[in-house]
Amino acid sequence: xxxxxKYEFDSQEQAETKIAALPHTxxxxxxxxxxxxxxxxLGYIVTNTPEYDENGDEVVAPIYSDKYSVxxxxxxxxxxxxxxASYEITVEGNGVHTFLGRNF
Amino acid sequence: MSLYQKASLVQxxxxxxxxAAKLYSVVPSSGDADFTISxxxxxxxVNKDGVIESVAANQxxxxxxxxxxxDPHLLLEPxxxxxxxxxxAISSANGYSLINGTLTTNSHTAPDGTNExxxxxxxxxxxxxxxxxxxxxxxxxxxSAYVKRKTGTGTVYLRAVENTNTxxxxxxxxxxxxxxxxxxxxxxxxxxxxATSGDEIYxxxxxxxxxxxxTSLIPNPAGIDITRTEDFCHIPSGLQNILNTSEGTxxxxxxxxxxxxxxxxxxxxxxxxxxxxxxxxxDNFGGNWRSLMIxxxxxxxxxxxxxxxxxxIKVAIAxxxxxxxxxxxxxxxxxxxxxxxxxxxxxxxxxxxxxxxxKCQGKIYQAMYFxxxxxxxxxxxxTS
Numbered sequence: 001x002x003x004x005x006k007y008e009f010d011s012q013e014q015a016e017t018k019i020a021a022l023p024h025t026x027x028x029x030x031x032x033x034x035x036x037x038x039x040x041x042l043g044y045i046v047t048n049t050p051e052y053d054e055n056g057d058e059v060v061a062p063i064y065s066d067k068y069s070v071x072x073x074x075x076x077x078x079x080x081x082x083x084x085a086s087y088e089i090t091v092e093g094n095g096v097h098t099f100l101g102r103n104f
Numbered sequence: 105m106s107l108y109q110k111a112s113l114v115q116x117x118x119x120x121x122x123x124a125a126k127l128y129s130v131v132p133s134s135g136d137a138d139f140t141i142s143x144x145x146x147x148x149x150v151n152k153d154g155v156i157e158s159v160a161a162n163q164x165x166x167x168x169x170x171x172x173x174x175d176p177h178l179l180l181e182p183x184x185x186x187x188x189x190x191x192x193a194i195s196s197a198n199g200y201s202l203i204n205g206t207l208t209t210n211s212h213t214a215p216d217g218t219n220e221x222x223x224x225x226x227x228x229x230x231x232x233x234x235x236x237x238x239x240x241x242x243x244x245x246x247x248s249a250y251v252k253r254k255t256g257t258g259t260v261y262l263r264a265v266e267n268t269n270t271x272x273x274x275x276x277x278x279x280x281x282x283x284x285x286x287x288x289x290x291x292x293x294x295x296x297x298x299a300t301s302g303d304e305i306y307x308x309x310x311x312x313x314x315x316x317x318x319t320s321l322i323p324n325p326a327g328i329d330i331t332r333t334e335d336f337c338h339i340p341s342g343l344q345n346i347l348n349t350s351e352g353t354x355x356x357x358x359x360x361x362x363x364x365x366x367x368x369x370x371x372x373x374x375x376x377x378x379x380x381x382x383x384x385x386x387d388n389f390g391g392n393w394r395s396l397m398i399x400x401x402x403x404x405x406x407x408x409x410x411x412x413x414x415x416x417i418k419v420a421i422a423x424x425x426x427x428x429x430x431x432x433x434x435x436x437x438x439x440x441x442x443x444x445x446x447x448x449x450x451x452x453x454x455x456x457x458x459x460x461x462x463k464c465q466g467k468i469y470q471a472m473y474f475x476x477x478x479x480x481x482x483x484x485x486x487t488s
Binding site: 025027028030032033034036038040042043046050052054055056057058062071073094095096097098099100101102 | 161
């Protein structure tokens with residue numbers, strides 16, 4: 001079973017703290033996230049339509065959200081893990097990102 | 105008896121059942137050693153006709169070489185995010201800006217068999233089209249696209265990440281061109297340019313992804329980013345009657361897509377279901393192919409040869425209580441002495457580490473297991 005959720009955190013640090021608090025397993029000195037979840041850090045997403053000149057340089061600079069966005073494809077969960085639900089958001093359609101073969 | 109007849113497990117990627125998430129092994133035919141596959145619906149492969157097609161969820165991606173489709177391999181790729189948009193409809197209407205040229209959509213048969221390739225024609229020298237994605241500075245991006253020459257002989261350029269034209273080789277057959285660049289700003293460009301006025305090319309299937317190499321096409325008909333999750337192939341348990349815990353031989357014929365580091369590496373492992381106590385390992389680690397034999401007696405390690413990305417290698421590893429012997433690509437087997445005293449039972453075969461992390465990224469042509477430690481001559485024969 002898969003669960004596709006979108007989250008907005010107050011900062012990158014807060015998102016990283018939440019991710020780090022998820023269960024991990026350490027093998028051979030490497031820490032692996034348990035559960036085969038897929039976490040995509042979208043970051044501070046662009047909220048306007050930037051414009052560029054013929055060289056690809058900015059004419060109208062991007063404006064970034066003050067929230068840090070993360071999309072997660074949870075594996076084997078029916079709801080967000082403890083501590084994540086309050087950061088869930090809903091969007092029309094898929095928003096700015098989706099997972100291949102799935103819709104939000 | 106041939107070496108193949110001595111094998112207790114033979115995996116030659118050929119038969120699969122997506123609805124059961126299975127990749128069938130040739131030996132045994134009982135189904136006791138079939139691999140479990142995890143793969144995204146709509147991920148792509150090149151089929152035997154050289155056509156790019158989407159697969160079903162959990163379908164083993166039996167992939168053929170795009171330029172020369174012959175024997176298939178199992179394609180295992182990491183998570184990647186497609187940052188290029190409207191990859192099947194490259195046009196100014198979809199945000200591709202034009203200078204001294206025109207783009208015409210749906211004008212030629214694309215590599216996926218649809219009529220969705222666009223024609224790019226320049227009306228003055230160094231005409232170009234491009235789209236810009238807001239990304240991150242200091243990140244390695246790989247930009248790729250399928251390109252085919254329609255008319256003219258002038259130089260064709262790929263515009264990738266920076267405001268730079270890089271010449272690429274384009275013929276009158278579809279070719280995937282690719283360039284990996286570390287960004288120096290947040291403006292991530294992708295497009296093409298032509299040196300000669302009047303020249304025309306067909307173009308389709310742009311891909312922009314953070315990473316050191318291009319992965320299979322992630323189709324994106326819209327204006328949002330799309331993540332393809334990582335592939336996985338494994339037998340999590342139940343091989344206790346096929347694997348021999350105390351001695352055996354693992355053979356793998358594969359090609360990896362990158363030279364891994366010591367902190368981000370690829371691994372193939374025989375182990376207990378979840379315990380990391382006893383393991384037989386082949387990995388792409390810190391620039392080298394390496395094998396490990398791990399038990400409570402300690403770690404017996406042998407570096408095999410340096411890793412070359414996109415170069416096929418055949419490796420056979422024979423393990424026993426006193427030796428780790430390895431042959432690759434027909435070379436004489438080398439021996440490392442050491443003690444191996446397993447206390448758990450090997451019953452799992454994973455294209456990853458025991459936990460499912462450090463998944464193997466590459467092309468698997470064949471894998472075999474023998475429940476005895478083959479002789480040095482047999483190892484050499486196997487890898488020739």
